[in-house]
Structures are given as structure tokens and as C-alpha cells.
Amino acid sequence: MSQGFNFNQVTATLRDFDRKVLDSIDYLASQQSIPVATSPRDTVYQEDKVKVYYYPSENLTCETPLILIWPLFNHFYVFDLHPDLSFVRALNAQGVNVYVVDWGTATRADMHKSMEDYILGYLNNVVNAVQSHSNNSKVSIFGFCQAAVFAIAYASLYGYKVKNLITAAIPAECSLDHGLIFKRYKKTNIKDRVEFYQSVPGHVFNADFFTVSPFFVNIKKYFNAREILGHPESLMNFLRVEKWVYDSPDQAGACMQEFFHNCYIENKFLTNQMKLGDHLVDLAKVTAPLLNISGEYDDMIGKSSSMPLADALPNSQDKTFYLVPAGHIGLVISRRSYETLVPTLGEWLHNHD
Amino acid sequence: MSNTADYLRNLADQIRREYRHSTRFGSLSYDQLALGTDTELVEDTLLRVSGSADIYLKVYELWQPVVELLQQDPTADWHTVTDYNKLNYILNRLYNIDYELPNLTINLDQVDQKSCSLDQLFTTVFQQLDGAAGLHYQSPTMVKNKHHQALIADCLTSLADYIQSADLYKQHIHNAGKNIMSQIVAQINSADALDFNEFFDFWIEYNEREFEKLFNTDLYTKLKTDLTNSATQAKIQYARFLEQQYADYPLVTKKDFKELLDLVDSLQKQIKELQR
Numbered sequence: 115m116s117q118g119f120n121f122n123q124v125t126a127t128l129r130d131f132d133r134k135v136l137d138s139i140d141y142l143a144s145q146q147s148i149p150v151a152t153s154p155r156d157t158v159y160q161e162d163k164v165k166v167y168y169y170p171s172e173n174l175t176c177e178t179p180l181i182l183i184w185p186l187f188n189h190f191y192v193f194d195l196h197p198d199l200s201f202v203r204a205l206n207a208q209g210v211n212v213y214v215v216d217w218g219t220a221t222r223a224d225m226h227k228s229m230e231d232y233i234l235g236y237l238n239n240v241v242n243a244v245q246s247h248s249n250n251s252k253v254s255i256f257g258f259c260q261a262a263v264f265a266i267a268y269a270s271l272y273g274y275k276v277k278n279l280i281t282a283a284i285p286a287e288c289s290l291d292h293g294l295i296f297k298r299y300k301k302t303n304i305k306d307r308v309e310f311y312q313s314v315p316g317h318v319f320n321a322d323f324f325t326v327s328p329f330f331v332n333i334k335k336y337f338n339a340r341e342i343l344g345h346p347e348s349l350m351n352f353l354r355v356e357k358w359v360y361d362s363p364d365q366a367g368a369c370m371q372e373f374f375h376n377c378y379i380e381n382k383f384l385t386n387q388m389k390l391g392d393h394l395v396d397l398a399k400v401t402a403p404l405l406n407i408s409g410e411y412d413d414m415i416g417k418s419s420s421m422p423l424a425d426a427l428p429n430s431q432d433k434t435f436y437l438v439p440a441g442h443i444g445l446v447i448s449r450r451s452y453e454t455l456v457p458t459l460g461e462w463l464h465n466h467d
Numbered sequence: 468m469s470n471t472a473d474y475l476r477n478l479a480d481q482i483r484r485e486y487r488h489s490t491r492f493g494s495l496s497y498d499q500l501a502l503g504t505d506t507e508l509v510e511d512t513l514l515r516v517s518g519s520a521d522i523y524l525k526v527y528e529l530w531q532p533v534v535e536l537l538q539q540d541p542t543a544d545w546h547t548v549t550d551y552n553k554l555n556y557i558l559n560r561l562y563n564i565d566y567e568l569p570n571l572t573i574n575l576d577q578v579d580q581k582s583c584s585l586d587q588l589f590t591t592v593f594q595q596l597d598g599a600a601g602l603h604y605q606s607p608t609m610v611k612n613k614h615h616q617a618l619i620a621d622c623l624t625s626l627a628d629y630i631q632s633a634d635l636y637k638q639h640i641h642n643a644g645k646n647i648m649s650q651i652v653a654q655i656n657s658a659d660a661l662d663f664n665e666f667f668d669f670w671i672e673y674n675e676r677e678f679e680k681l682f683n684t685d686l687y688t689k690l691k692t693d694l695t696n697s698a699t700q701a702k703i704q705y706a707r708f709l710e711q712q713y714a715d716y717p718l719v720t721k722k723d724f725k726e727l728l729d730l731v732d733s734l735q736k737q738i739k740e741l742q743r
Contacts, residue, residue, distance in 0.1 A: 128520060
């Protein structure tokens with residue numbers, strides 16, 4: 115006799131699902147907040163909306179301080195989501211003093227801020243502040259995605275302050291023809307977006323990003339979340355990531371438009387045509403050692419875009435490419451990344467100290 | 468007059484009821500959450516979690532009759548028992564195209580009458596506001612001059628472009644969903660009662676893989692970018708129309724605000740230059 119699917123299994127799954135959601139509401143009703151960025155820190159620099167936080171290592175073994183920079187698209191606290199998922203704590207444990215840049219949240223008042231303002235203005239001032247605070251003449255810079263472009267561009271113009279460069283998921287080669295970043299953004303009218311919004315809301319980019327893996331991002335992730343609903347600590351960790359994902363700051367329109375054209379649309383960065391104001395970003399001037407990191411399962415910026423960076427830096431004599439079994443954001447928040455990337459990064463920093 | 472007021476009150480009540488409904492789960496209300504600024508995040512996340520269960524159920528409802536029919540007769544025409552509205556419902560939610568485009572077909576014989584009644588409603592209400600509170604509430608003139616007329620035309624053209632793009636995009640996603648459903652039918656072994664949870668995982672994986680192929684095609688890229696670009700352009704045109712519409716009123720427009728921010732930015736840069 116035909117019966118199709120096992121109906122009892124479906125109803126049991128849904129009953130279990132409902133019960134777990136209701137239990138989770140009961141648990142969450144007893145909580146006061148979704149705590150993030152809980153590691154002890156000092157604010158050592160502030161300019162306009164930009165801040166720099168200092169996370170000292172208790173067993174310092176690496177002399178050169180490390181500056182972590184996240185793209186303008188999201189907030190810095192991805193580096194410190196939770197004590198067990200804290201990139202800064204993991205690096206502190208490796209004996210490294212860490213400084214994290216918080217770009218703040220742009221408003222319409224920031225719509226004219228350009229890449230020059232962010233890189234030669236704010237980032238340069240951040241480096242000066244870290245030099246002064248750490249009593250070191252040179253710093254190591256870790257930049258993720260857009261911020262990796264910022265780090266390389268900075269090093270091409272202020273190389274004498276940069277001891278080491280670490281790039282993660284850098285969109286270097288952008289003449290590729292696939293996905294959201296390298297295919298669709300080439301045809302997206304960024305100028306119109308900036309004209310309308312002036313400072314483009316974070317949710318506009320989130321809407322773009324969520325179309326990359328709609329079945330995973332909109333169904334699988336949440337349906338599988340039923341497994342952790344009854345486990346308070348796992349549930350809070352899930353909510354911490356959700357908080358970070360949806361807490362996307364607005365983008366300064368001018369900087370965003372420049373970045374899209376310099377990288378995704380016209381591929382100027384890798385071809386030595388990118389300018390910051392009147393300053394040409396000449397990649398041949400980058401001499402610092404480079405650790406270039408890519409996520410094996412990164413469906414936003416894959417290794418095909420990141421790997422070519424090495425060839426574009428002819429005068430950096432020490433270049434290492436490192437592939438991590440992680441996705442895009444997973445590079446800094448996945449447990450597998452903590453088991454592989456963090457020890458490798460710690461060792462690399464010590465070897466280049 | 469009382470009918471209009473009743474209508475507006477009913478509409479407002481309906482909106483409020485829908486809002487309340489959307490923020491409740493089962494018999495519990497999110498009101499009991501005291502997570503401060505994170506309350507909204509938790510509400511949204513739990514709505515997404517419960518939304519995934521809704522998709523799970525819809526996938527079951529879509530596929531159950533298909534699988535049952537194929538168990539009876541593997542050569543049967545499964546399309547006859549497929550509720551494509553359910554498939555489209557799932558895809559609409561996933562691709563955030565969960566809307567119905569307005570049906571603007573108007574009987575030409577009724578145009579004047581409709582136009583008059585709408586105009587009459589606004590005119591009457593705003594005239595009364597003017598009388599009650601002074602000229603600051605004077606009803607804006609709909610068409611002021613030829614420039615304003617051109618702005619209205621641009622606004623309507625860009626809205627038409629957007630509606631056309633949205634319709635094409637939606638059709639493309641729906642057609643892709645149908646094709647993928649056919650591929651899945653060809654792959655499932657329906658001889659026995661099936662484990663739906665395994666099927667659901669397979670359904671997600673298969674769709675994700677196939678839609679990723681679609682995602683990288685030139686046609687999809689064109690349709691999607693036409694959609695987003697036309698939506699942005701429609702917003703720009705509407706903003707320009709509003710600027711002109713309210714130009715004569717003592718309001719700070721977006722253009723005024725931008726000029727002010729230009730000045731602030733210029734002064735900030737001068738200050739930083741002087742500080743160096």
C-alpha cells in the first residue's frame with residue numbers, strides 16, 4: 115500500500131521542533147543580553163568614530179604588535195564573539211599583543227569619506243598610535259577581505275612602518291567571472307546606490323550576500339538550529355553570530371563606491387592602477403613578508419582571487435600561501451580554523467618577529 | 468465621511484493585528500523577553516527558525532502527493548498532483564520575492580471616476596486640515612509645472628521598469644524551481660515509504676547546487692542586476708519627485724541636508740589639515 119513519506123516522522127519532528135523553540139524562549143526570557151566582545155581591553159586611540167582596542171597577552175613572546183582590521187561591512191567584534199570563539203584571545207594565548215580597529219558606524223555625515231580618508235588618514239593614525247603605545251617602530255597588520263586590500267595599499271605607501279602583512283580572503287584578482295562579487299557586482303549600479311542612500315545601509319549588502327547560498331542560509335542553518343535550541347550555551351553562541359551578521363553598519367558612500375570600482379568592477383588594485391587621492395598604490399613597493407590566507411570553502415572570495423596577490427608583490431621576498439579548511443567568515447570564527455590557522459599564524463609571527 | 472474614517476481605522480487595526488501576529492509564536496509572546504536591545508534580534512532569529520519549520524512542512528505538502536502517486540504508478544504524470552503554488556511559495560520566501568505585484572489593470576471607462584474619487588478624498592481631507600491648522604498643511608499641488616510633470620513621468624517609468632524586472636526575475640526563479648523538481652523526481656526511489664528528513668536534506672543540497680549553477684549564468688546575473696538596479700533607480704526617481712513636491716514647504720529636504728553635510732565635511736577636512 116502506498117503511503118509516500120513517513121507521516122509520523124514528520125509530525126514528530128515538528129512537535130519536537132515546537133517544543134524546543136518554546137523551551138528556548140523560556141530560557142531566553144531569563145537572559146539580559148546576548149553578550150559579545152567580552153574580553154578585557156583598553157581603548158588606546160580614538161578619532162571621530164574610529165577606535166583602537168588593546169588586548170595584551172599574558173605571556174608575551176612576540177615583540178611586534180599585531181593590528182587586526184575587519185572590513186567596513188561588519189563590526190570588529192567578530193574577532194571577539196565569545197571567550198571560546200575569540201580570535202584575539204587565541205592570538206594572545208600564542209604570545210601576541212593584539213590591537214583591533216573598530217571603524218564604528220558610518221552615518222550620512224560620513225558619506226564623503228573616501229578610501230584615502232580611511233587608509234591614509236585613519237589607518238595611518240591607528241598605526242602611529244600603536245607604534246607609540248607599544249614602543250615599537252614597526253607593526254604587523256592582519257586585514258580581512260576589504261581590509262586586506264587596505265593593509266596592502268597602506269604598506270605600499272608606508273612600508274617603513276610595516277613589519278609583516280597577513281591577508282585573509284583578499285579579493286585580489288577581480289577579473290574573474292563568477293558569483294556575487296566577481297560577476298554580479300560588475301553589473302550592479304553602485305553609483306545609484308550611493309546617490310540614493312549616501313551612506314549605504316548594511317542590510318542592503320546583507321540582502322546581496324544572502325542570495326549566495328539561499329537554501330543553506332535561509333533554511334538549513336535555521337532548521338538545523340533546532341538541535342541546539344535546548345542547549346543554552348550553544349544557543350547563545352548561535353545568537354552571538356546572528357547578532358554580528360545582522361548588526362551590519364552603514365557604509366560611507368564615497369569609500370564604498372571607490373572600493374567597488376578599484377577592485378570588483380575595474381580590477382585596478384591588482385593591476386597597479388588604484389589611487390588613493392593623488393597617491394598611486396604601487397604594489398612593487400610592498401616589501402614586507404606576506405602570509406596570504408584563503409578559505410578552502412569560501413564561496414565569496416575563493417583562492418582563485420586571493421592567490422594571485424603573491425605574483426603582484428615582486429619585492430616581497432617572503433610569501434606564504436595558506437589554505438584553511440573553512441568558509442569566508444569561518445576563517446576567524448570556526449573551530450577548525452582555531453585548530454589550524456591560529457597556531458600557524460602564531461608560529462609565522464614568531465618566525466618573522 | 469464616517470465610512471472613510473471607519474475604513475482608515477479598520478486598516479490601521481488590521482496592520483496592528485498583523486504586526487502582533489507576526490511577533491507571537493504559538494501561545495507565547497516575545498513580550499516576555501527582556502533582552503534589552505537584543506530582543507528584536509532574538510525575535511527575528513526565532514521567527515527565522517520557525518520559518519524554516521514552515522518550509523519543512525511546505526516541502527512535505529508539496530512532495531507527499533507526488534511520491535504517493537509515483538509509488539502507485541512510477542510512470543504516472545506527477546504534474547497532475549503537484550501544487551505549484553506551494554513550490555512558488557517556498558521559492559518566494561527564499562529569494563525574498565514574497566510579494567504579489569499590484570494588478571494595475573484599470574477599466575478605461577472607470578478612469579475618470581476613479582481619478583475623481585481619489586482626488587476628491589485627498590482634496591477634502593487636506594482642505595479640512597488647512598482649515599483646522601493653517602496653511603502649513605496645505606495639500607501639495609500634484610502637478611506644478613512641466614518640470615514636475617517630467618519628474619512624475621520619470622518616476623512612473625522607473626516604477627514600470629522595476630515591476631517588469633521583478634516579474635521576469637520571479638518567473639525565472641519559478642521556472643528554475645520547476646525544472647529542478649523534475650530532476651529530483653527522476654532521482655528518487657519511491658518504491659518504499661521514504662524517510663522525509665533524509666529527503667529534506669537531499670532536497671536542500673540538490674536545490675542549493677542547482678541554483679548555484681543558475682546563479683553563475685549570464686541570464687540570472689542580468690535579471691538580478693536589472694531588478695536591483697531598477698529598484699534603486701525607482702527610489703531615486705521617487706525621491707526626486709518628492710523633493711520637488713515639497714520644495715515650497717518649510718521642510719528640510721534630502722538635497723538641503725546633503726548641502727549641509729557637504730559643508731560640514733569640507734570644514735572637518737580643513738580642521739584636520741590645520742591640525743597637521
